[in-house]
Amino acid sequence: MKIKNICCIGAGYVGGPTMAVIAQQCPDINVVVVDINEARIAAWNDADLNNLPIFEPGLDAIVKEARNRNLFFSTDVEKAITNAEMIFISVNTPTKTYGKGKGMAADLKYIELCARQIAKVAKQDKIIVEKSTLPVRTASAIKSILDNSGNKASFQILSNPEFLAEGTAVQDLLHPDRVLIGGDTSPEGEKAIQALVDVYAQWVPKNRILTTNVWSSELSKLTANAFLAQRVSSINAMSEICEKTGADVNEVAKAIGMDTRIGPKFLKASVGFGGSCFQKDILNLVYIAKSYGLDEVANYWEQVVLMNNHQKQRFSDHIVKTLYNTVSGKKITLLGWAFKKDTNDTRESAAIQVADNLLSEQAHVVVYDPKVASERIYADLEYLNTRLPEQNRQLLTVEKDPYKACKNAHAIAVLTEWDEFTTYNWQAIFDAMEKPAFVFDGRGILNQQEMEDIGFIYYKIGSQR
Numbered sequence: 001m002k003i004k005n006i007c008c009i010g011a012g013y014v015g016g017p018t019m020a021v022i023a024q025q026c027p028d029i030n031v032v033v034v035d036i037n038e039a040r041i042a043a044w045n046d047a048d049l050n051n052l053p054i055f056e057p058g059l060d061a062i063v064k065e066a067r068n069r070n071l072f073f074s075t076d077v078e079k080a081i082t083n084a085e086m087i088f089i090s091v092n093t094p095t096k097t098y099g100k101g102k103g104m105a106a107d108l109k110y111i112e113l114c115a116r117q118i119a120k121v122a123k124q125d126k127i128i129v130e131k132s133t134l135p136v137r138t139a140s141a142i143k144s145i146l147d148n149s150g151n152k153a154s155f156q157i158l159s160n161p162e163f164l165a166e167g168t169a170v171q172d173l174l175h176p177d178r179v180l181i182g183g184d185t186s187p188e189g190e191k192a193i194q195a196l197v198d199v200y201a202q203w204v205p206k207n208r209i210l211t212t213n214v215w216s217s218e219l220s221k222l223t224a225n226a227f228l229a230q231r232v233s234s235i236n237a238m239s240e241i242c243e244k245t246g247a248d249v250n251e252v253a254k255a256i257g258m259d260t261r262i263g264p265k266f267l268k269a270s271v272g273f274g275g276s277c278f279q280k281d282i283l284n285l286v287y288i289a290k291s292y293g294l295d296e297v298a299n300y301w302e303q304v305v306l307m308n309n310h311q312k313q314r315f316s317d318h319i320v321k322t323l324y325n326t327v328s329g330k331k332i333t334l335l336g337w338a339f340k341k342d343t344n345d346t347r348e349s350a351a352i353q354v355a356d357n358l359l360s361e362q363a364h365v366v367v368y369d370p371k372v373a374s375e376r377i378y379a380d381l382e383y384l385n386t387r388l389p390e391q392n393r394q395l396l397t398v399e400k401d402p403y404k405a406c407k408n409a410h411a412i413a414v415l416t417e418w419d420e421f422t423t424y425n426w427q428a429i430f431d432a433m434e435k436p437a438f439v440f441d442g443r444g445i446l447n448q449q450e451m452e453d454i455g456f457i458y459y460k461i462g463s464q465r
């Protein structure tokens, strides 16, 4: 079966870039990305490519090439479902904030709504592709809704988790380490798997396309994120030991990473991992383990999140302690608000928790981030509900110019590893600060010797000096 029309429900950080790359690489396939968020769809259709709703290096060029050729963004969900032979579900699956599993389980209401909408509209056979990250066995729930739709269409459910990382989404999509496709082992299931394999095979080498049963595929996604986050928490745990012992966490990371069994990636100590998925997916895994009575497994993985919370807390505690145990009324500049460089995404960013802790100590916090809008910053703080929105706006200001942001500051904290931070005129920044001038480098990106030569009291995560 050759796929000619694809619909993707959800035009977010995954749906948008993924479909843009499929459309660019497969000019014979018509790709329609739909979303209920009208503003988001309007932004995807904006003639000015600077206004795309998602910032990803290289994405604008791909959208420019494919948009209105075979890539379309629309709010007409029903029409797109009707016309497509293959439907990707790429909606958000946040941690539940209510009821059973609150704070742990994935909230599947958006997934179920999609399944019900497909069931209502589809009159012909369809292949449904789970692109969102889902708890293992979700495919059976989707299948049950679709098989009871009352119409004669038949459905195959595939799991095709996405492994792109933000900031490098386009490169990850163009050159994936692997594409994972899970499906039913019946002849119809195998046909559906092959149809999706044929889409990816247009640009991904065949030996990188891996097929498994549905449950292995669903669980592999949660496992991959748990392993990646575990490495960050492990190196962050070592960073605290380094600070006590005189070892340097970067040297330790290099030394262990040269062992090919360990490998060098994901060993960068930081103020803590953020992003929409690591914490959410591990908590989901913990919930699944608990629901099967596997308490030891649950406790093991939960520790990765607890360690991450500790890392964020100890970073802000260290700032307060170093500034003579009080930051009340002091200006502290945060460089970076995004959860990593090269993205405007701030979900679960360590900066949010660090800022909140400092605001609770009555610091005057000033934020500069090259890509994050001020309203996003205030919204992130409001979501925590620690204090009234007016108080957040009173205590925290957002600056568009980094030098202005740092002027008269008592301390600077580097919270995102944006490249531009390493190119600043740090002498000029030092000259304009209160003295002693402190820098707390939560990403370890600045040159310690240069900073100390200028006169800063410089703290780097995972290093004693």
Ligand code: NAD
Pocket: 009, 010, 011, 012, 013, 014, 015, 034, 035, 036, 037, 040, 077, 090, 091, 092, 093, 110, 113, 114, 131, 132, 133, 134, 162, 163, 164, 165, 166, 276, 277
């Ligand atoms: P997102 O919040 O950026 O986008 C989801 C979109 O789905 C939103 O625009 C929302 O309006 C839309 N939506 C929700 N319900 C809908 C419905 N019924 N009909 C139409 N549109 C609907 O989320 P995201 O970051 O793209 O993540 C989507 C999924 O992919 C999640 O399960 C996530 O875990 C997974 N994932 C994310 C990343 C990442 O880097 N962000 C990477 C891999 C996997």
Ligand code: UGA
Pocket: 133, 162, 163, 164, 165, 166, 167, 225, 228, 232, 265, 266, 267, 268, 269, 270, 271, 272, 273, 274, 275, 276, 277, 278, 339, 340
């Ligand atoms: C992560 C995974 O890397 C993707 O494979 C996955 O598809 C995605 O989650 C998802 O499921 O959403 P992402 O969160 O976009 O991607 O970004 P990462 O590069 O993994 O970084 C996550 C966080 O860990 C960031 O805050 C980053 O700064 C931090 N990190 C990462 C470190 O502190 N140290 C490291 O060595 C690596």
